[in-house]
Amino acid sequence: MRIATTALVLVGLLGLAPVPAYAGRGQDNVSATECSTKAARIDKDFPAGGFATCSASARRSFQLTIAPEDEGEINCSAWYAFRLTPRRKGEVTIDLDYTRCGHRYWPKTSSDGMNWTRLPEEAVQVAGEGDDRSARLSFDLGKKPVFVAAQEIVAPSDYDAWLARLANASSATRITLGQSAEGRPIDMLEIAAPGRQPRETIVLVGRQHPPEVTGALAMLPFVETLLEDSDLARDFRARFRTVVVPLLNPDGVVHGHWRHNTGGVDLNRDWGPFTQPETQLMNGVLESIAADPENDLQVLIDFHSTQRDVFYTIPDELPTDPELFTRKWLALYQERMPGYPVNRDARHAEGRPISKAHVYDTYGAPGITFEIGDETDRELIRRIGREAAVALMVTMLETPPQ
Known part of the structure; x- marks a missing residue:
């Protein structure tokens, strides 16, 4: 195949x-x-x-x-x-x-x-x-x-080419957040309608763990869908700002690591301590949103891979702003994916130093780990990325403005 x-x-x-x-x-x-x-x-x-x-x-x-x-x-x-x-x-x-x-x-x-x-x-x-x-x-x-x-190789040069192309869109701006421990650039793409300064922000992050390529293969069409020339995407960009950090661990990717950065740290166990230069950059992104009275963090989605397709989320019983966003989003996503089971694992351990827990504990916003199976069909992954993005835009636009 x-x-x-x-x-x-x-x-x-x-x-x-x-x-x-x-x-x-x-x-x-x-x-x-x-x-x-x-x-x-x-x-x-x-x-x-x-x-x-x-x-x-x-x-x-x-x-x-x-x-x-x-x-x-x-x-x-x-x-x-x-x-x-x-x-x-x-x-x-x-x-x-x-x-x-x-x-x-x-x-x-x-x-x-x-x-x-x-x-x-x-x-x-x-x-x-x-x-x-x-x-x-x-x-x-x-x-x-x-x-x-073990998986398709998606190296920093691939992300560089992808970001360079997307940055040509009028609604996209490429920014270098900083550098990894070995000096590789860590880039961010900011998406919003030109001339607008939306106060509601969505954060997407990827590739904390080097081998988790299928999560990356879902993230790319997800982001591209947000930049489409459709009424839905234009309305979304007019109201929401999306911050995308697609490659947080470039050193680990280049060196063929199983899990860690070059500091020997699992980056998705360093949210809270923020001991590594890579996670410190993400902390800076989140703190800058929180410090701006004209800005509100709505949701953080962290793309990963595991043995099956599953969303790890905050339980619905925990109050979030926007209220019950995750349940509504995944329900609509399931409607758009008939015959495909949308798996959700909702749990929360306060103080756990992972992205989804930190975002909820610190900012009260829903954090979601978007996991794609190692061997999920690659054409299906592209559809997953696109339909999840469409469902997200519809769900967010239905929430009351901040």
Whole structure:
């Protein structure tokens, strides 16, 4: 099955020239760990490349050790990405062995970094259970290198191209909030009707966790829908300002981390403490909204990935402003998605340092974690992003003005 990646979606929807996921600004480069035989070479010298060690036990047999970025507590998002460069025709096998957590993601392949395909079932052998799951991948070598990754690679250069295109719209302004720990830019897109200064603000954030690509694939069409030339979108932009921070953890993405930034911190466990430069930027965004008497935070939506499509939300029993927004939004979204079950998990632990809890505890606004399944069909993900955005605009416009 062919998968439309971010770069391809940009070409199709926005008319951009293709931007390979591994080609970008100089800061995208990372040092290589590699191994080679007379048959092939394996390396990770590209953005998001990730494995711990590489060895070859025979000319056509390779072993990759997949390990997290540090020894601390970590979510089992066992990311891997490597480039296989052929030297001779024939079949090679690559064993993926995990120091922790076991095999999770079905491998995807690409020859250009833009068009991705799930590796066929007959080419993947998974053995073991739970933390002991390993995988053996088989490849028939051709003439060109092939990229193999846990998910499609969506690198900082992809976001750069996407933001550059969207910033051409009259209702969009691109702003550099600041820098990551390693000096990569963290950008924000501000959406509002030109000449208007809406007092009601919606905040969207993405990619706190590097491997969570499907959340990003939903966020892109979600944002693009807010910028459409429709009566609904124009009315929405006239009344509401939307602040979009699509890539909060660029360092973790470039280094192929499972979960953390380069400070060894899960950014979505740092809302409240704000010990990291990346989360400090988000805190600044929220505090600037709160400090402005002409501005009100309405909702924060944080895009993620997990094993299934689900919304993690604040319970309806907790008072929010706008009142019962989440229930109304998701009810309308379900109406727009007949035959597709909208799953909601409503809970709240006061003081928990995650985005949705912090926003509610501090500002009384609903916080929502928008999760997309690892293997959710990519065309369905695009529809999810669009329909969720339409439902959001309708629901927000029905709320009484602040």
